[in-house]
Amino acid sequence: MADNKRATIHDVARIAQVSAATVSKVMRGVATVKPDNVMRVNDAIAQLDYRMDPLASGLRNEQRRIIGAVVPDLESPFFGALATGLESAAEDAGYTMIIASSCEDEKREADLIARMNDWRVAGTVLVPVRSERGPGAEQLRALDMQAVLVDRVSANDRFDTIAADNFAAAASVADLLIEQGHRSFLLHGATRVSRAVRTRQEGFITRAQALDPDVRVDTLMSDGGLDEHRKAISSYFDKMDAKDPITAVFSLSQHSTLIVLGEMRRRGIRIPDDVTLVGFDDAEWMRITWPSITAVAQPVAQIARRAIAMLLARVEGDKDGLRVQHLEPCKLWLRKSSEHRPALRSPSRLNRND
CATH class of the missing domain: 3.40.50.2300 (Response regulator)
Incomplete structure (x- = not known):
């Protein structure tokens, strides 16, 4: 066209010498349009570089796409x-x-x-x-x-x-960790709001307590920015009894896994020698970091x-x-961060804050 005005369906119809309704049918792939008309419409569309206006294409009773x-x-x-x-x-x-x-x-x-x-x-x-x-x-x-x-x-x-079946996926993490002999856990969540995170928490606790009523499950759910999350996890490790430490952490989102992993590395806590780590929501970085992180993958x-x-x-x-x-259903990918260590974890590193 000579100017920058956007071509309309009526411009296409005029050049193709068909009705606007026929142009619409061709663009929607309606099979009943005559082949000659289809060819003329397509030629006109190419000549005008026509694109359908999605907000103006609802002819009569057509459903907007x-x-x-x-x-x-x-x-x-x-x-x-x-x-x-x-x-x-x-x-x-x-x-x-x-x-x-x-x-x-x-x-x-x-x-x-x-x-x-x-x-x-x-x-x-x-x-x-x-x-x-x-x-x-x-x-x-x-x-x-x-x-x-x-x-x-x-x-x-x-x-x-x-x-995702958050409840069943979290229960499978409890199955893994209880089978390995863990009985003291931290569940960490980077939000109190998300129903998905709350369902993961419920799924883990319900299965763990069904397998062993005497398990200890600490929960740490915090909102806010990164500084608030860091302070909360740091305070948890500071206050933990060195004679009765947790031996496994289940972080309930990818963001949570990053927060927990950062604090454990800052304190020199070895994974999985001191503490086993399992995360929810797999990511490429969990596969390539060392040790690689066992994680639940959402479909x-x-x-x-x-x-x-x-x-x-x-x-x-x-x-x-x-x-x-x-x-x-989700899938649990087993990696180095949850390799079974039959010996009890050493508590010596868990309260370090240097």
């Missing part, structure tokens, strides 16, 4: 991978995805849901800051939006939910694809009725 996604933190490796998986699955299904971060702020979460509604998305994937009872889910309900809730959620009577790609499939089944009317809760 835009999906929204709101996640707590795009800088997190887990949520970053989840967002990538959601976008890929949506595009494979012929949808465009708009992704936004709530920055772990519940007010912002609700505002973003309202914004998604303003953009007239077909449906929304929400990873709530807190749980399925938070303001984001309430906003989805109030606006009568189609949605799937992911990760920090349990069953819900309005929306389908999908998450991020499977969660993303199933979330999109569940959402589109509702959006496109292929599914109705009762809402479902789906739990994806």
Whole structure:
């Protein structure tokens, strides 16, 4: 075109000498369009460098092909991978995805849901800051939006939910450590808010106490920034009785594992000779650090694809009725940080603070 004005579907129709409705059918892959018309439309699209306007393409009763996604933190490796998986699955299904971060702020979460509604998305994937009872889910309900809730959620009577099976995965860590002879544990979490972290804590404690009612499980859950987390874990080790030390740490998120590992290295605590370390949420750095870290791997790609499939089944009317809760199984990768040491751990290093 001679100027910078964006070509419209009507420009394509005029050059191809067909109706705008026919252009729309060609772009959506409708098989009933005559081959000659398909060829002319495609030639016109190429000539005009035409791209469909996703906000203007909802002709009459067509469903808009835009999906929204709101996640707590795009800088997190887990949520970053989840967002990538959601976008890929949506595009494979012929949808465009708009992704936004709530920055772990519940007010912002609700505002973003309202914004998604303003953009007239077909449906929304929400990873709530807190749980399925938070303001984001309430906003989805109030606006009568189609949605799937992911990760920090349990069953819900309005929306389908999908998450890693945090309870079972944490229980498998308890199985491993109890079998190795550990009876004194620290569970460390870098948040008090996340339902997923609370479920991991519950899964470990429930299984450990079922296997041995006399186990000792200390819990340290702290909020705030990195300095607050460091002070909390440092204070825990300072106050621990050297005659009765913990022998294993289960950190309940990747961020938590980094905090615990940093403090243990600062104190010269040897892993696994003094203390065994197991983390939740695997990452590449856990495989290449020394010692390599035993970790629970979440099935991020499977969660993303199933979330999109569940959402589109509702959006496109292929599914109705009762809402479902789906739990994806996790995998526990055994590495050097949990190698069994039959001898009792030496308490000499656990209270060092130099």
